[in-house]
Each structure stands twice: as structure tokens, then as C-alpha cells.
Amino acid sequence: MNYNVTVNGKVYNVSVERTGAAAPAAAPAPVAAAPVAAPVAAP
Template sequence: MKRYNITVNGKAYDVAVEEVGGSAAAAPVAAAPVAAAPAAPAPAAAPVADGTKVTAPMPGTILDIKVAVGDTVKSGQAICVLEAMKMENDVNAPCDGKVLSVNTTKGSAVETGAVLAVIG
């Protein structure tokens, strides 16, 4: 048994790995899942269209989405309502344009910087 300390998303894990068969080929197989773990969050990000991204200013929960794909918005217009720390915050359009995509849903939890919509 070999013991390793592995950190995933800021949380440390103590892992014991048993060597099977004693061949050198077993080590890369054990290392492959560890290398894949940090890459997992990348596919979770929704693909975005070209345009200006409207991002979450803080972590919270989406209470309401005020626009739909194809809507025309003005700079400063509310795109959605984000609840954070028991307060409702409007997330506003940074520019004039047409909503190309809405990348969130009501009730979803978002982190700081998550793309909520794209305006083109």
C-alpha cells in the first residue's frame, strides 16, 4: 500500500493505493483519475455564444430570470434576480443588445463569475 495526499477543489484527501501485480504499468493507471479530477469542472461550464458575458457578481441562488433568448435589452436593464446573503440583487445588462443565450435557470445555485447570459 502506498499513501498519498490529494487535494481536490481545495479539500485534502488521504488516499491509500494498493499495488496489484507489482508491474510498472499499474502506477499510471492509478494516476490517471487524479489527473482527470481537476479537469471535471471545465465541462460543467455551459458553452457560450460570442458576445458580452453577464456574470454573477457573487455566489447565490437565481430567484428569477427577467429575459429570454432573443429579447432586446438596454444597458442597466435587469437580466435576473440573484439572492445572496438573504438579499435580492438585480444582475444588470452591461451593454445594449440582443440576448443570445440564457445560461442559468430559476432556483439554480451559481458561483462568482458564472456566466448567466450572453448579450450580442
């Protein structure tokens, strides 16, 4: 497939090849541990 792409007023002709293989999925973001409340000193 050929496309014309315009960037900052300049036209570029680009070719895109379809390979059939899907792009790998991004790794999920790590989940932060819930903060632990500091113990409260007894009066």
C-alpha cells in the first residue's frame, strides 16, 4: 500500500507492507503496592 503523508507542509510518499503477523502486545505496567499506614503511638 502506498500513502502520501504530509509533515510540516512537506509531502512524503511511503509504502506500507502488511505481513500478517500482529505486533507484540506491550507488557502490562507494574502494579504499585498499596501504602501501609504507619502505626499510631498510644498516648
